[in-house]
Amino acid sequence: MSAFLRKILLISLVGCYVPASQAELTLEITKGIESAIPIAVVPFGWTGSKDRAPEDLAPIIQADLSRSGLLKTLPVGEMLTMPSKANHVRFRNWQALGQEYLVIGEISEVVDKQYQVQFQLFNVYRGEQFLGYRLTVSEKELRRTAHHISDLIYEKLTNKKGVFGTRLAYITTTSKANKKLYKLIIADADGFEPRVIASSLEPIMSPTWSPDGKQIAYVSFENKRSAIFVQTLANGKRERVASYKGINGAPSFSPDGTRLALTLSKDGSTDIYILNLNNRSLTKITKSYGIDTEPSWSPDGKTIVYTSDRGGKPQLYTVPSNGGKAKRLTFEGDYNARGQFSLDGKNIAMVHANRGDYRIAVMDMATRTVNVLTAGRYDEAPSFSPNGEMVLYASRKGNKNVLSAVSIDGRMQQNLSFDNGDVREPAWSP
């Protein structure tokens, strides 16, 4: 096939691009916390050649902070004044509204498409500034700047790492003329700025991030057989790293990014292998007659947690990443699968089923207690947020597949639904 034809094909398969500042996922908070901290984020002031700023950052910050569940934002309609400069702030007004914190800010045009953004965070009762930053950014970076500001505020007020500036990878399917189109999409953590990075008429599944966030590994059936690809996000180049006879599935990067754990069935039984991405050497680390799949690395790189049905039903096991003796990890429930370590290694999230209800559970590795976090019937594919506070997963709402997130204490829950079809297999970026 000529290079020209290839190019056309590739454009058609990858070229779907949704314009910026458009959300594909709709977010809805289904369960919040009573004790959330009240904070007012005032619409930012604007100085520039146009009537208004190309993007108002305040609504983005508001949405981020309330989505966290730990902060409760004041609706703009309830604000008595909308100051954008510190010397216009009357703290008493904000005290009267029951607010503990106040965020004000300004956007000013420096030159065409270049902006200076400044914001301040105040403690309303003490009447003092907690944070103040000034940044110069391009028009394209405005949304990202808003997420960055959200992270700074969140970190200051909760002492927890903010994840508003992170991204999500997920798979969507849309049907057209009796054909299903599978897409691998990357979007901001709030569902905005979705970009299709691969798309095919055959299934795409199991997206997973490299630890530096620069690459995605996934399974594609585009040649009517499964194969694992590693794609670099910056330039879109990809490499097929596994296409053996049988299953090529469940890729998972080692914490140092040099190896990929994966599932192959080339020798007859379905086992976990470690692929060295530098020299392409392959090491088999599980040997059972049953199914061994869904490997995930511990943060120190020494242990792999995986699903095995060697005991009859699927349960989680661990094995040293250089091979060795497998140990059973889960004993509660008749189905435990797709284990994933949190980045601090303290917890493992999993799909946990009892009598046919598939839910998301988290095991505390210190005490080995299992906490069931969700109440759905078809919950699957758990993925930890990089700060370990939330678990994102796929669930069913009505007759649609949607994404949901739950805090690891189970107190907060939210839904992310995809308007145009099904969405599943979320993977939260590092």
Add this chain to the structure above:
Amino acid sequence: MRLNKEVFAIALSIMILSGCSSTDEKDSGLLDDVSAVDNEKDTSTSGYSDGSLLSGEEFGSNVTIDARGLGPEFSDPTNPLSKGVIYFMYDSSQVRQDFIPVIAAHSKYLQSHPSQHIILEGHADERGSREYNIALGEQRAKSIFRMMKMQGVNSNQLEIVSYGEEKPEAEGMDEASWQQNRRVEVDYQGR
């Protein structure tokens, strides 16, 4: 044939393009490098195009059947060869009794047509974890593989691919739909 494939590929790519809300010049350059995909040694197909596009339904089913070199017995509903989907018992890789003759008919056909080659496509229902379901689908395909081999089919004529829960036949979330999805499809590849 080669040329036809390419024309089809272009047609299909235009179809897909028109399905996008918009395209962006910068983005289209993202996946510029297919050669990285091509130079792997263990598959003969190259990149995105050939394999996945050939099964397109746009040509109509008659063309597809002709291309696979199958005779009229495959479209005769009274002939077991017309059944290309095999179903299983509840939650297992044990074939439903009424499909034993279907497997026997395909085995017999393959023995008398040694140049024919089939893919046994394993499928699972939607419950539980996707990669585990890929493995369950493969187990179902393997059990058909073993039966056909025992009935005398040369294993060179058989290949297994599992799609797990990725291609459900029924979309409902009830036992009746799930049973329809736990299946193996017999997919003739031609001579």
